[in-house]
Amino acid sequence: MDKQKINTVVFDLGGVLVDWNPEYLYRSIFPSEEERRWFLSTVCTQDWNLQQDAGRSLQEGTAVLLQKFPDHETAIRAFYGRWTEMLSGPIQGTLEILRHLKSNTDKKLYALTNWSAETFPVALEMYDFLHWFDGRVVSGEEKMRKPDKAIYQVLINRYNITPNSSVYIDDMLYNVVAARELGFHGIHFQSPQQLKAELIALDVL
Numbered sequence: 001m002d003k004q005k006i007n008t009v010v011f012d013l014g015g016v017l018v019d020w021n022p023e024y025l026y027r028s029i030f031p032s033e034e035e036r037r038w039f040l041s042t043v044c045t046q047d048w049n050l051q052q053d054a055g056r057s058l059q060e061g062t063a064v065l066l067q068k069f070p071d072h073e074t075a076i077r078a079f080y081g082r083w084t085e086m087l088s089g090p091i092q093g094t095l096e097i098l099r100h101l102k103s104n105t106d107k108k109l110y111a112l113t114n115w116s117a118e119t120f121p122v123a124l125e126m127y128d129f130l131h132w133f134d135g136r137v138v139s140g141e142e143k144m145r146k147p148d149k150a151i152y153q154v155l156i157n158r159y160n161i162t163p164n165s166s167v168y169i170d171d172m173l174y175n176v177v178a179a180r181e182l183g184f185h186g187i188h189f190q191s192p193q194q195l196k197a198e199l200i201a202l203d204v205l
Helices: 022-029 033-042 046-053 058-068 070-081 092-104 120-126 149-159 173-181 192-201
Strands: 008-011 018-020 087-090 108-113 135-138 166-170 185-188
Touching: 008 092, 022 033, 022 070, 046 058, 058 070, 087 092, 092 108, 092 192, 108 149, 135 149, 149 173, 166 173, 173 185, 185 192
Parallel strands: 008 108, 008 166, 108 135, 166 185
Antiparallel strands: 018 087
16 A cells, blocks of 8 residues: 555544443442442443444333333432443543644544444533534444444545555454455554554555
8 A cells, every 4th residue: 555645544433542331430330340330241232232333222222121121120220320430531641632733734533433322412512522523424423333334434435535544443343354355454452652663654644
């Protein structure tokens, strides 16, 4: 790939720009790490949460678990009732990269995120930097989610993106792999320092 031709940077949000982790909330509900890990791997699982990210309503998702695990009603309802307690703010190093790209380059900036359509507006109110993008695609609004290639295609078509002149950044490797298969230069985010080094190597920063 001709490094000089990269003109677009696409960011995932949770785990890349926003520090979101259910553990932050559930530490206050389950002081025991063993009990907390059991709950998050058996009841409010990642796969269950992704169903809401794919468009299922929070009410329906909660009802499904209440039927299966009635003894855990308080903890289940807390997942979305106290959802903001899972957010500890921006990942500062990545935010500085985004700020630099926005202020000092002519790169187009987009967000492609797996996020519930009902909770994303809350994040938009909390974090100004979510408004810095030239456009965004939110899975819950589209009723499809990564790594389904169809949602990447929505991004490509809506904003006239050329994948082979674009960088895609995500903390989930399987989402990066899907982007690479569509022609994006994929970066598997592990830390702001690693991301910065890879973007410098590509002459993006």
